[in-house]
Amino acid sequence: MSTDYQFFTPKEIVQELDKYIIGQTEAKRNVAIALRNRWRRMQVKEPLKQDIVPNNILMVGPTGVGKTEIARRLAKIAKVPFVKVEASKFTEVGYVGRDVESMVRDLVERAIALVKAEQMETIQDKATHQVEEIILNILVTDIQEKINTDKSLEKQQSSYNTRERFREKLKSGALDQREIEIKITKTTPPSNINSLGAGPAIDEGFIMNFQDMFSNFLPKQTKKRKVTIGEARTLLLTEEINKLIDMNAVKEEALARASHSGIIFIDEIDKIAHTTPSNSPGVSREGVQRDLLPIVEGSTVQTKHGPINTDHILFIGAGAFHMAKPSDLIPELQGRFPIRVTLENLSEKDFYKILDEPKSALPVQYQALLSVEGVKLDFSLEAKQEIATTAYLLNEEIENIGARRLQTVMSHLLTPILFDVPDTITPHTTITITKEMVQEALADLIKRKDLSAYIL
Incomplete structure (x- = not known):
């Protein structure tokens, strides 16, 4: 363990x-x-x-x-x-x-998901290699059929060279858009027992156990699908990983x-x-x-x-x-x-620290979101202090919802910017949030008596 x-x-x-x-x-x-x-x-x-x-x-x-x-x-x-x-x-x-x-x-x-994810990491390379071999087998099927009728060494060497050329292209991604036909195992899921008109008092655990037991008796069917090699990698990798994982050991x-x-x-x-x-x-x-x-x-x-x-x-x-x-x-x-x-109520100083210190602080999150659009977002020290003060005052005057109030305030502050990117505010733009911008943007929040729209 x-x-x-x-x-x-x-x-x-x-x-x-x-x-x-x-x-x-x-x-x-x-x-x-x-x-x-x-x-x-x-x-x-x-x-x-x-x-x-x-x-x-x-x-x-x-x-x-x-x-x-x-x-x-x-x-x-x-x-x-x-x-x-x-x-x-x-x-x-x-x-x-x-x-x-x-x-x-x-x-x-x-726990099942956690242990399975850990095992997937250990067998990922092996499963990836097996998927590669399956795809290569499909690509060179025609050549292998010829080898079955002509056992000459030259033909075999030619097939080997063809397979290795395919392997190089496969690894480079050059064949990802090429279509191939693969076989996928399919299990028909059991119908929901609740749909049979069962009463509401049926135990949830009984339902899950019944469905799980029923699914074990279902025959596994194989169906053919024509997909790109890129899609085949994903579908086959899932199947190969499931084959390699010992679910009894996982459980x-x-x-x-x-x-x-x-x-x-x-x-x-x-x-x-x-x-x-x-x-x-x-x-x-x-x-x-x-x-x-x-x-x-x-x-x-x-x-x-x-x-x-x-x-x-x-x-x-x-x-x-x-x-x-x-x-x-x-x-x-x-x-x-x-x-x-x-646990104690958060102070105004705590609100500032929440904005400034954690690895996943709200300013960091918004900076990451806008960086995707090529826009750089900065916050001045005074701006963070003003945001913290506003959040603290709103909690004191309206309803104390703790650090979640910062999400309300930050959302109200940045909504115009988030809306204007990338149409009005174009990429390669740097936006610096100042104390004055915060005061102007949040003035109506402080003045309004009815803040129901902003209470989470």
């Missing part, structure tokens, strides 16, 4: 997170410790190893302060399966909607990785907190919590790839908790999130 994050100490993990997320030091420290503890556990000998469970984390803070981004970046650092779900999308068992086990099945699917590794290093981020967990009387109409929020509890505590979930135990999956819950408090969750669920972290 992959343990790439063993090389990152908690301090190094925080340093990596700092490249993309401003502030929130306490949250970063806690997730860094949680990640390192997972590697530490893998080094512990049995049977104690099985008894060490992760300390799940509950992040409390307003929207747009970095809760989701911390969890997502953490998973990327560790190269582990990660899935984000919204607790408000789940419904109590027996009601129409997603059941809580679906997030574990989603995690397994992410086994994916289940292990999801079980021992997977991360499930449960957003909007405050939306299922019990803040209304138990006899209120509608789906019971407490019921969803009780369905969620065994998954977080540790249980076995059946997936179409096999059973997975959730004992060592790291769960990170998050919510603004404006209308509810963490104590409004049922006590059992509270106990399964022993690490509680409060």
Whole structure:
């Protein structure tokens, strides 16, 4: 099982997170410790190893302060399966909607994709070579048929030279537009079981398992297609890679990785907190919590790839908790999130840092977009400060949506420029955003009382 994050100490993990997320030091420290503890556990000998469970984390803070981004970046650092779900999308068992086990099945699917992608990298060269040979075989078929009737060495040598000439042209791309006929394996997909009039209470896992089992009995058909060599490369490469990948090994590794290093981020967990009387109409929020509890505590979930135990999956819950408090969750669920972290509101200084420091800061993104059109976009220091100030004031006066307010402000500021490129603003143009331009462009945003069009 992959343990790439063993090389990152908690301090190094925080340093990596700092490249993309401003502030929130306490949250970063806690997730860094949680990640390192997972590697530490893998080094512990049995049977104690099985008894060490992760300390799940509950992040409390307003929207747009970095809760989701911390969890997502953490998973990327560790190269582990990660899935984000919204607790408000789940419904109590027996009601129409997603059941809580679906997030574990989603995690397994992410793990399958992750492991398969890693294996694809290792076999890419071999598959590419095999595709090249298949295409060469098609190109020299006529010559090989002649060789079958004339065994002279001269003819064979001529065929060899022809094949090598084709190979050189193939590698150079000179034959990419030439059409050839190839054979492609085709499997007829099963019809959707829901279309048979089944009731809404049918379990999602049962549907997937049934469809997967049914598809295994379908005969694989081969059909001929006339395509260019360039298209043939793509189609045949996919087939050859699928032939070379041992899916049984992929599933086994994916289940292990999801079980021992997977991360499930449960957003909007405050939306299922019990803040209304138990006899209120509608789906019971407490019921969803009780369905969620065994998954977080540790249980076995059946997936179409096999059973997975959730004992060592790291769960990170998050919510603004404006209308509810963490104590409004049922006590059992509270106990399964022993690490509680409060994320702070962003300051005006934080807004400026978000514009200036992260590798994928908004100004960098817009510069990259316009560079495609040959237009260079620059921001003066004062312009960034003015954008940060405006975003902060709008959050204070209207509604606090955190760093997402910067997207609103930047979009409003740059919309005229984005519209005029390349018709009015032609390539090889340099545009420098100044403080005065920001003030002029955003003046109406500050003055207007009704900003509903700009609230995300």
